[in-house]
Amino acid sequence: MRGGTDGSKSGTLTKERFLERAVGKCPEVEIYIGGVAVRCLLDTGSNVSTLTESFFKEHLHGEDTDIHCTTKWLKITAANRLPLPYLGYVELDIQVMGLTVPGCGFLVIRDHDDVETDTAPPGILGMNIAQRCKQLILAEFDNALEGTLDNDWRAAFSRVQEATLGEANRMVRVAGTCKSYVPAASVATIQARIPRELMGNRDIGLFEPGNTPLPGGLILVPTLVSPGSRVFPVQVVNLSPEDVWLPSKLKLGVLTQGHHIDSSSCEVKFQRISADHEEVIVSQRSMTGVEPGLQCPLEKVQIGGTPTQQAELKALLIEYLDVFAVCDDDLGYTENVTHEIPVSDDVPVSQPYRRIPPNQLEEVKEHISGLLKRGVIRESSSSYASPVVLVRKADGNLRLCVDYRKLNSKTRRDAFPLPRIDESLDALSKA
Structure with a gap:
């Protein structure tokens, strides 16, 4: 066999050299399930998360009745295209750095007597849970975590971001001629620029991370971009303990075309605050018409009076329909007022x-x-x-x-x- 490098042409293959070049280290993170520490592999190539049968029953005191049987209609195959035998599906609340992620889905994998499992981690975190952990931790980065993030999770999120990158069809770069400063353990706003040749006539765009990881493992927040805007603000999350400087014209991410959905009840508007900043306003669209098959909430309201009065009142209610709750889960929320x-x-x-x-x-x-x-309530240690x-x-x-x-x-x-x-x-x- 002809080698591709000088090192591969040598006839001696030692164990140390084999382990160095052929075996890589898979990232591991620690989570807690019911107060029990679980060391899990972070597999960005897996669509599902798993727990071993022995760990689920011995450490989490799980029973067969706790497992939902999904094997009849859900078949899982491994990377070698062989079926993956599992007992069923469970939903468990996990804790990540003190934050609770409720209702995480795991497949309970059947144990095999001929496989050594003493040294292998009992769990695998797939993309179904890794993405939820990333969203929750970014949301609580300044509040609950006080701007600090575990090194293992910071490296893990970099891999999650790499695994979820889309195809780069419109490249966006850092605007200006000077470097952009992103302080350590903080969220900063920088200016991004769209190439002139990509402006053209377009609708609302969605700015997302690109194929190349940013310096220091920075994470970009997806941003809506108004039509015709060439320079727009974007938020950057720095999870590392060191300051990061982004050079001018650095590739940030891609701009994809937004798709308009007629059935959406929301309307996006862009309001210019200053020469360099815009504000995105998402408002409830007036329901002048309801799609076939969908019942307008006003159909349940008994309106008295004359036909003219009924028509006027119904038009008024439709105009402000977004202030009414249509079900028990339709809850309002505001951050404008802090109650003490x-x-x-x-x-x-x-x-x-x-x-x-x-x-x-x-x-x-x-x-x-x-x-x-x-999200109506949350756990508290008050x-x-x-x-x-x-x-x-x-x-x-x-x-x-x-x-x-x-x-x-x-x-x-x-x-x-x-x-x-x-x-x-x-x-x-x-x-």
């Missing part, structure tokens, strides 16, 4: 939880799990604790309330004098 509760002293109100009737325990667990998955109260709605469903009476008793209330009733009645005299 001033108390009379610094002693936390910490009450033990109240006993839940055994016949309602599973229903309560399922209800709380659903609230966690939808020194304040108030017990929950179970209340039945009129339709029989469970309503989860909290008894805040002890907290209310030590809350300093704002003094807002109410108007005098006699003055209000005098003002209405002869009206």
Whole structure:
């Protein structure tokens, strides 16, 4: 066999040389499942995540009844195209650097007696979980993680970004003639420039990372770009403990054409703030018409009055339809106001939880799990604790309330004098 390099032509193949050139190190990360530390391989080439049968049953105390049988309709093949035998599917909450990622899907792999598994990690993290971990950690980077990230996860996210890169069809570079500064452990905004020959007539574009990793493992935040804009701001996340300088005209990523979906209820607008900055506004589109097969929420509302009054009221409601909730999961959220509760002293109100009737325990667990998955509530380690109260709605469903009476008793209330009733009645005299 003719060798491709001088080293491969030598006739001596030692064990050390073989291990150095033929065997690479797969990145490993540590997660926690139910307080149990699990060392997992990060496999960006895997679509699924797995746990061994022995680890699931011995360390997580899993039972066969906890495993959903999906083997009849979901077939998994390995890289060698051979079927991968597994018992079924489970959803587990995992902890990554103190952050909880709820409802992560794992396949429980059947153990083989003829395979040595003592030294192999019991789990594999595929792209289904790796991408969720990346999104959660980036969202909590400044708040919960205080701008620090574990070295293993930083290297892992670089591999996740490389694995999710799309085809580069429109290259975007760093704008300006000077270097762009990205401080350590922070999120910075830099200016990006689109080549003049790629401007043309285009619709809204989507800027995404390119094929080449950025210096220092920087991560770009996907950005909407307004039509006709050549220079636009983009956010860059620096997860490393060192400052990074991006040279001028460095390749940042690609600009892909946005696709307009008629059925979308949102409308994207671009508002120019200054010469170098734009603001992206996503607003609810007025529902002047509803697609066939979709029921307008107003169909459930009984409107009285004359036909003319009904038409006017319906037009008004449709114009502001985005302020109404159409289901229990349609919740509003704002960051414009921060709520604070001033108390009379610094002693936390910490009450033990109240006993839940055994016949309602599973229903309560399922209800709380659903609230966690939808992001309505989150886990807390606060020194304040108030017990929950179970209340039945009129339709029989469970309503989860909290008894805040002890907290209310030590809350300093704002003094807002109410108007005098006699003055209000005098003002209405002869009206």
